[in-house]
Amino acid sequence: MTSRREAHLKEALGDDLYARVKRSRLLVVGAGGIGCELLKNLVLAGFDDIDIIDLDTIDVSNLNRQFLFRKHHVGQPKSTVAKESVASFSPHTRIQAHLGNIMEPRFACRYFSQFDVVLNALDNAKARSYVNSICIATERPLIESGTTGFKGQVRVIGGDVECYECQVQTNTEQTFAVCTIRSTPDRPEHCVQWAKYLYELMFGDPNDDNLLADLKHELKQEEHSDHNGKLVADRFAENIFNKLFKKDIEQNRELQDMAKNFFRPPPIPLSLDGAMRLTDGNGNIHGANGNASSSSSTTNAGTPAAIAEQKVWSVHECAQKFIGAITTMYNERGDEVGTLQFSKEDPIAVDFVAAASNLRSHNFHIAKKSRWDVQSIAGRIVPAIATTNAIVAGLQTVNLYHVLEQVMLQEKKEEKQAANGTTHTNGVAPHSDDKRSGTQQISLINSKCRNAWLQLWDSKQSKLVIGERLSAPRPDCVACSSPPARVTITDMDWTIGDFVATVIQGALQVKEPVVYFNNDPIWQHQYDDEEDDMDDDNCPEMSLSGRGLYDGCIIDINDLSDWTPVEPTDDNPMGKEYKSFNCVVFADVSVGSCPKGFRIDRPPKFKPPPPTPAPPAAENGSTPTGGVKRPRDEANGEASGLPAAKKGKSDSASSSAAAAAGGGVGEGGESVHDAIMIDDDGDHSYKAAVPAKPHQGEGDTVADAMVVDD
């Protein structure tokens, strides 16, 4: 029965698609800016069964776009509030909200297999890459999305089209030369990065990537304790100040003199006393960023009121804030010291980094930045607005219908084959829990699905949303060229020894296997002649579950008997590249009547040899481009295709222009490249900014990839 509520929907979609929508199960990963819009769209688009996952809680800065949340929800989990909010206007939709990280084992392959389509509303590359890999393993179509500011992008992934990794660039994260952080900063960004390292050093648990790690020991020596052995925070802060901004700078100055570095003015040491006497504080007002930076001379109606955080502190104020942040931290949050990580939402952390970076800027004659700007730089905040998120979530929903139409075609085909008694290719039986009955990969390449870009205005362009046909995957893609093999065993209580002997060596015919789970070897092939003189780390009697394996986990299998020679390196002195493949292990009692029943659902496919390493990212934030994708012209009758020659010409122009542009790093840590495109009006070549892959953004940090925080 269709309610009048969905009468329009049914009319617009047609009966078949409407019926398929009604029995679809969807997974939405992320309940942030795009997630809220997407969830609302899906519910109104007729979908009745949706899971949504987010690990984050609601922050006040979310409220300008994450419209399912209200002020009184601040601090509550996004996923559950989103669910409740949607239930208020669509009580009949079944939504399951999960508070958690998508990368937890409970959401692995077994979990993904229940869904018809997965939709990403994420803000970081690590989680995107993970979801991509699980969707490949479980053959789920994936609709990916991303926004930064006014730009946005949607990509459709699955089956016979490019996956997320097919377009992955070389590391696009902002990188600085070590020396610019440690000794010769010349941009505010260098000082901010230095201050973040310092913050970790003083209040957190710095890892090996911390370029100042050697300082920790020296800072320790500045600690000052009272006769009870209790740290005296203000004295400690004073000592630290004089060490970092005076003594170290004096040393730096000597080194520069010795190096006869005449090209830069010598740094100015600054003592705490000196700083307290200094007042350069004319309270310069800086705008939020580029566009508003001229706001002091703006032509805007009236004088734009600055907010307090946009004032640039004087050296005097910086010193006060620096001392204040350290004493507050030790006196009031002493129990957290040693465990803290920089958070852009932690006011004391931002105070500290703003003060420390500006003091260092003062040392090195670099323009100081407002607390607001430092927060942006340090927190890698991606500006985010409701409109872009809404458009992108809409484009995902449009494509979701296209994907389902394709699923329907596939199902019809498989039904017909079943009716004709045709067996499936490979003779592989369907997985019992699969939402889709068949095992043939879904074909999206000739479907209506489009990768879509939301464009800025461009004089030569006649589209503001560009839908681009999907392309075939890159043959050497590390993620999708060798989808994991799939094995189903009766249960995870099999011993490792049985599993290796029966399944890996037996059915999968790996002669000399080394098996990894979560990068740990759980089985290493032992050669007979080694038994005496080598420790045997294998535990053949241990159960798979005892070793941490779970239903739907992915293992990595190498075969020592099968290798190709490669250039020997320090890491690989033998110069042997072993054949390897991934394998999903499912548990399902129905696969065998005997206790050790199993089934090979998908045979192994070896991983391609590793690509030759790309040249390292250039310094100072610019990155090599390479593999730039651009929206292509759609030859769809309305805009007839261009002559091949012309297209070819523009294509080559594209690659050279992109190479020359040396695309900068977007704030989200991703490149936004300039590329030449072909207009559907004909013969122009023109520049348009084209994101090379979904922006990581949606309003928040991306560099700290573990955080799915928006």
Place this chain on the structure above:
Amino acid sequence: MALSEHETKIYDRQLRLWGVGGQQRIKESHLLVIGLTAVNLEACKNLILAGVKVTLWDNRAAQEEDLGYNYFLRQDDINQQKRLDVASQPRLQELNPLSTVALYRGAGCDDSPWCLFEDGPAVDWQKFLEPYTIVCVANELVALQALVPLDEACRQFDKGFFATLCCGKLAFFVFDLKTLFIEKVTTFDESEKPKKTDKTNTATANFPPIAHTIKCKLGSLKRRSSSLFPAYLLLARWQATHGTHNRERGEIGNASTRVAECDNFVAFAKETLREEGGKDVDDDLLRRVYRAFGIPLISVAAVVGGLVAQEVMKSILKERIPFVNVVAFDSDTTTAYYQCIPHSQSAVIEHTVTTDAAMRT
């Protein structure tokens, strides 16, 4: 008028795009929405979140099918047969307590917006438009031709004009900002990394009046452009002569006679294209537009409502160049096209000013 601390917290992420000055402009803008259709509601949601003041006007009674796209309604509103604007207002307001979502209480003819566009006593447009900076009308409910006087008044009194239309998997809008001067073209490419440039760009966008758009000879449309544009104009012309038969539901004809009428529309379209030298438009597309006229589809409304809001924001912020003046979205190709109708060389004029002062530091 400074932003409060609370405002800077709520608007943090967008302030990083358009700054305090931009937020101030948003605060001073006021949108009147006539007709709470799917596209208009999506646009409203986006603009209210950004901080725009919005006034709603739609006297139709809420019905069951409105629940399919209007997530600000509840079953109770239907049971009580509330007006759509009255029923939607509280939850639209909840989206952003810092903004104002009001109901139209003006000197219109009685309480219905529709009589504004029908023959009747002359409207004092100056008085009518005075509180607003932008007006957005549901084209499903009022023919474009009937909106010409409102558009002319908007031009005269310097208000933005938008008319939106959802046709199932397709949607359109036309807008008129008369002349929009962009003081400083900002690309926001890499929001945090100021580009070193010695140029300041300004631009002027010149919009044709809606009357010229409707009258534009089909033969003068760009031949390589999307067929959605002639289809849209044909629909507008048909709507002008045949009216909107069922204003309550925004249908172009009677459900019972729609199939027959669809044939008439196709015949009318073919004839008009021939007369005006337009390139042929697929029967199929014409039928799609006609049959789906006024049917809301959330996926399409989300995209086009977002695009409408984006252009409204441009009219407020004056920092980016608008897509002059007709926009068409087709979900079959996931593509949105724009075109200036009638074609004009001066739709957007860019100026480059070279100054040292423009050097960003």
